[in-house]
Amino acid sequence: MPEPVAAEILNHVVDRAFAQTMYMIYTANHRPEKAPGDPKVGGHPASCASSMHVLAGLHLAVREPQDFVCCKPHASPVDHALHHLLDLFRREDGSWLNEEESKEAMHGLRRYATPEAPDVFQSYHARSDPDSFHFLPSGSVGIPPVVSVYLALAHRYARDHGWSVRAGTHFWSLIGDSEFREGSLLECLPDVAERQLGNVTWIIDYNRQNLDGTRIPNERSLKGADCDRIERTAGANGWRVVQLRHGSYRESLFTREGGAALRELFEGALSDFEYQMLLLGRDADELRRSSVQHVPECREVIESLSDEELWLAFLDVGGHDLERVIDVLREARRDDEVPTLIIAHTIKGLNLECQAHPGNHSALPNAAEMSRLLEQAGLTSDDPFQRFPADSPEGAFLAERSRLFREGMASDRELRAANRAWIRAQIERDGDIPAALGIDLSLFPRTHTQWMWGQLATKLVRIGTADEGGPQAAAASSAAELPPDEQRWKTAADFVLTLSPDVGTSTNISPAMDQRIYGSAEAAEAERELDARHPKLVGHQEMWTRHIRFEIAEANCMSAVAAFGKMAHYTGLPFFPIMTVYDFFIKRALDQLYYNLYWGAEFVIMGTPSGVTLSSEGAQHSWKSDIQIPNLITWEPVFAVEMDWILADAIARHMHDTNEGRRGVLIRGVTRGVRQAAFLEQLRAHANCKQAPVNAPLKPAGAGSEWGADAVDESTLAPLADEELLERAREACLRGAYYLVDWRGYAGYEPGENVVRLFAMGALAVEAVEASQRLLERGVFADVIVVSSPELLLGILGAEDDYRHLREGLGVDGDLHAVAGAGRSEAGLVSIAGRRVPVVSVHDGEAGLLDNIGSVAGVRQIALAVRKFSKCGRPEEAYRRQGIDTDSIVEACGRALAETALEDFVVAPELLARLASGRRAERASWRELWPDAPQR
Numbered sequence: 001m002p003e004p005v006a007a008e009i010l011n012h013v014v015d016r017a018f019a020q021t022m023y024m025i026y027t028a029n030h031r032p033e034k035a036p037g038d039p040k041v042g043g044h045p046a047s048c049a050s051s052m053h054v055l056a057g058l059h060l061a062v063r064e065p066q067d068f069v070c071c072k073p074h075a076s077p078v079d080h081a082l083h084h085l086l087d088l089f090r091r092e093d094g095s096w097l098n099e100e101e102s103k104e105a106m107h108g109l110r111r112y113a114t115p116e117a118p119d120v121f122q123s124y125h126a127r128s129d130p131d132s133f134h135f136l137p138s139g140s141v142g143i144p145p146v147v148s149v150y151l152a153l154a155h156r157y158a159r160d161h162g163w164s165v166r167a168g169t170h171f172w173s174l175i176g177d178s179e180f181r182e183g184s185l186l187e188c189l190p191d192v193a194e195r196q197l198g199n200v201t202w203i204i205d206y207n208r209q210n211l212d213g214t215r216i217p218n219e220r221s222l223k224g225a226d227c228d229r230i231e232r233t234a235g236a237n238g239w240r241v242v243q244l245r246h247g248s249y250r251e252s253l254f255t256r257e258g259g260a261a262l263r264e265l266f267e268g269a270l271s272d273f274e275y276q277m278l279l280l281g282r283d284a285d286e287l288r289r290s291s292v293q294h295v296p297e298c299r300e301v302i303e304s305l306s307d308e309e310l311w312l313a314f315l316d317v318g319g320h321d322l323e324r325v326i327d328v329l330r331e332a333r334r335d336d337e338v339p340t341l342i343i344a345h346t347i348k349g350l351n352l353e354c355q356a357h358p359g360n361h362s363a364l365p366n367a368a369e370m371s372r373l374l375e376q377a378g379l380t381s382d383d384p385f386q387r388f389p390a391d392s393p394e395g396a397f398l399a400e401r402s403r404l405f406r407e408g409m410a411s412d413r414e415l416r417a418a419n420r421a422w423i424r425a426q427i428e429r430d431g432d433i434p435a436a437l438g439i440d441l442s443l444f445p446r447t448h449t450q451w452m453w454g455q456l457a458t459k460l461v462r463i464g465t466a467d468e469g470g471p472q473a474a475a476a477s478s479a480a481e482l483p484p485d486e487q488r489w490k491t492a493a494d495f496v497l498t499l500s501p502d503v504g505t506s507t508n509i510s511p512a513m514d515q516r517i518y519g520s521a522e523a524a525e526a527e528r529e530l531d532a533r534h535p536k537l538v539g540h541q542e543m544w545t546r547h548i549r550f551e552i553a554e555a556n557c558m559s560a561v562a563a564f565g566k567m568a569h570y571t572g573l574p575f576f577p578i579m580t581v582y583d584f585f586i587k588r589a590l591d592q593l594y595y596n597l598y599w600g601a602e603f604v605i606m607g608t609p610s611g612v613t614l615s616s617e618g619a620q621h622s623w624k625s626d627i628q629i630p631n632l633i634t635w636e637p638v639f640a641v642e643m644d645w646i647l648a649d650a651i652a653r654h655m656h657d658t659n660e661g662r663r664g665v666l667i668r669g670v671t672r673g674v675r676q677a678a679f680l681e682q683l684r685a686h687a688n689c690k691q692a693p694v695n696a697p698l699k700p701a702g703a704g705s706e707w708g709a710d711a712v713d714e715s716t717l718a719p720l721a722d723e724e725l726l727e728r729a730r731e732a733c734l735r736g737a738y739y740l741v742d743w744r745g746y747a748g749y750e751p752g753e754n755v756v757r758l759f760a761m762g763a764l765a766v767e768a769v770e771a772s773q774r775l776l777e778r779g780v781f782a783d784v785i786v787v788s789s790p791e792l793l794l795g796i797l798g799a800e801d802d803y804r805h806l807r808e809g810l811g812v813d814g815d816l817h818a819v820a821g822a823g824r825s826e827a828g829l830v831s832i833a834g835r836r837v838p839v840v841s842v843h844d845g846e847a848g849l850l851d852n853i854g855s856v857a858g859v860r861q862i863a864l865a866v867r868k869f870s871k872c873g874r875p876e877e878a879y880r881r882q883g884i885d886t887d888s889i890v891e892a893c894g895r896a897l898a899e900t901a902l903e904d905f906v907v908a909p910e911l912l913a914r915l916a917s918g919r920r921a922e923r924a925s926w927r928e929l930w931p932d933a934p935q936r
């Protein structure tokens with residue numbers, strides 16, 4: 001409890017911060033640069049007003065520098081105003097804003113940053129805000145508080161695994177009462193107590209209003225007010241609940257004669273809606289009449305109060321009594337056993353003209369009200385963001401607290417840098433991270449990518465825990481015993497952990513989970529008493545635990561994966577969380593995924609199984625979405641070894657911090673077996689994969705004389721060594737696509753005449769190769785290009801370098817080939833049948849995943865994709881239903897070629913003669929023709 005004098009000081013600070021909060025919003029809404037037709041600029045003064053004292057209690061008294069805060073989005077100006085007074089605005093490079101710059105920044109809410117005014121605030125809490133230190137982004141309500149829970153878990157996991165993190169960190173969230181109806185919060189509620197996260201506190205800003213107006217919960221059906229329902233719900237889920245209902249004035253009235261009746265009035269006799277309406281009416285007679293009508297026994301107390309006192313009693317809710325707020329917050333911080341949920345009773349729009357008005361959600365003060373608010377706080381519009389003088393008690397108090405936070409922020413930076421340096425040194429010492437984990441596939445000639453993921457997970461976990469005892473201790477009891485190639489993985493593997501919403505054992509990662517569930521110590525007790533079966537999934541906190549189990553709670557798991565994946569940013573400890581989830585159910589948590597990516601978290605989503613390739617599950621597990629969000633890279637390997645390359649690359653980029661723009665990784669796997677030897681068999685047959693330069697046209701192994709007298713059987717030419725072929729394939733795979741079937745250099749291969757480029761992704765590469773073979777029998781050369789990353793080849797990352805790999809790496813162009821043999825000559829004109837090489841694509845998923853190849857290359861494309869709800873059956877049957885089976889591919893290639901063949905172009909013979917005489921001009925970059933284009 002602060003000293004009385006300190007309470008007075010705090011209240012002065014709050015009053016000033018309140019006026020500055022309002023001015024910040026006011027000025028954002030009255031900018032001269034606003035053009036007619038610009039969208040409305042909202043503001044949320046009323047929502048800020050209700051959170052004012054809770055946030056002030058937190059920032060001015062209870063929060064420690066290492067704590068994390070997330071706050072309902074539209075109260076962000078309160079945080080900014082308090083941080084302004086605390087002089088805590090800092091840029092990403094670590095430099096502090098001076099007083100003038102801070103004041104200027106306070107004018108920058110919702111302003112677009114420019115070189116002249118670089119320090120601005122987004123509308124809601126954002127990473128780029130100058131006061132974003134240990135603040136979680138907000139905007140989409142319901143998500144940040146969940147993230148804070150898993151950030152608490154990630155910190156504890158780090159500590160339990162022997163890593164250095166700041167001790168005594170608390171995780172605070174301020175949540176609106178309507179927000180608390182979000183499913184994401186209710187989904188998470190049981191998880192917090194179950195995981196024994198006593199350093200989590202959620203505060204409900206219980207102002208009984210939401211965006212649309214006054215909330216009107218059905219109190220009869222809910223058996224009480226909504227605050228009571230919230231209390232019962234949280235209590236039933238293991239939380240300690242505190243209702244901060246009354247301020248000290250009300251409490252003093254409760255001690256008077258008849259005070260108990262007055263308490264009864266404010267604790268349920270008046271419904272929330274009635275209470276709100278009385279606040280709105282501001283009529284003392286009505287307050288008296290209604291109070292006595294509801295609880296006749298309170299008449300005496302009520303009548304002993306003047307109009308003003310009665311009004312004060314109505315307004316005196318606990319969430320605006322700073323001292324009580326601070327007490328309750330302090331208690332929550334002290335209690336480390338169970339999470340705390342505080343229901344802070346507040347008033348939306350307190351001290352504003354729109355107070356308690358049902359339409360106040362984005363109501364703004366007008367000029368007169370704004371002047372009054374500034375004046376009340378001793379400010380003027382000439383210098384609205386003035387701070388307290390350094391020699392005032394308020395100034396001295398703020399300076400001291402500012403120092404505490406600046407020191408905390410500095411030690412945070414130091415700890416992070418030390419952790420990073422140590423990890424870098426370890427990696428360097430061991431000889432850098434290899435390009436693959438190297439799983440021996442010799443006993444598994446036909447396997448699938450999901451199986452491979454299980455192998456990789458198991459190996460990573462084994463290596464990571466080799467020096468930590470646990471289930472494989474007998475196999476490798478110390479890190480020193482790891483062979484050198486595995487030792488190179490050691491540091492990275494130590495940071496890998498897996499998570500899954502109840503689909504770990506069905507997705508092949510049981511060995512990585514067995515006895516490795518990170519959970520509460522309570523559960524470990526149970527394990528001792530009961531003999532668990534294999535895999536042993538009872539949680540404990542040993543150093544060798546690496547898996548976090550979830551119920552069927554994809555949204556929780558999605559938030560958790562980001563919380564762990566943000567630890568490198570906050571602590572310098574590069575945890576690398578991999579979430580295994582049925583691909584179809586990623587959409588359950590799309591908003592969370594968006595949040596994770598926006599936040600810059602680093603993680604892998606292993607979406608497996610995926611698509612209609614999971615044919616036996618029919619329609620309801622099968623749709624594969626095209627997810628294009630910045631900072632996400634998507635992958636879909638065909639062969640097991642690709643899974644290894646992709647994951648190894650993602651881990652190395654993460655550890656080296658070279659994953660800008662692709663911090664989130666989505667890898668899709670399947671459960672359909674593929675003959676693994678087919679990979680090298682295909683690569684060896686390519687003309688450019690032979691040891692010696694190929695000087696004659698090739699023909700397939702064993703092909704006859706119909707290929708021409710000159711054609712050489714490709715199998716008679718020695719291919720490059722397998723390692724080299726695989727290395728080349730790896731490089732192309734990691735750039736987004738590679739040739740699996742490549743007819744270039746074969747006899748009769750004539751682009752514009754008989755060539756189709758067939759792009760295939762994932763499991764359907766098998767059908768594409770089959771189709772290519774069938775087409776060959778009909779004289780059509782279908783090169784099969786496997787797309788390993790739709791994102792790199794054709795998505796946001798592809799667009800970044802103008803699809804260079806597609807155009808240059810793979811040589812997919814829109815060239816018009818004037819082919820011989822198809823021309824005619826009529827009326828002085830010659831038709832020469834100019835044709836482009838058409839594209840057919842086939843994949844198991846939404847068309848949008850691959851359907852822009854044609855438009856990028858400038859050629860006709862037929863995109864075979866999933867366009868119907870699926871049905872149970874074998875893969876072949878499901879593919880046939882969707883028109884992505886071998887027959888459909890053959891048919892699409894034929895059609896694409898035939899359509900292209902109709903594309904004649906007609907030229908005059910003189911032009912032909914002129915062309916014949918000249919050499920083909922060097923291809924110019926389009927930039928030479930459009931020099932104004934900005935460089936990217």
Ligand SMILES: Cc1ncc(C[n+]2csc(CCOP(=O)(O)OP(=O)(O)O)c2C)c(N)n1
Pocket residue numbers: 047050072073074139140141142175176177178179180205207209210211348
């Ligand atoms: C997921 C999501 N849905 C809708 C919104 C739009 N929205 C922002 S604030 C708000 C009302 C919030 O009401 P409440 O939680 O009671 O907070 P209050 O503003 O009343 O303090 C809504 C619907 C949002 N930001 N996020």
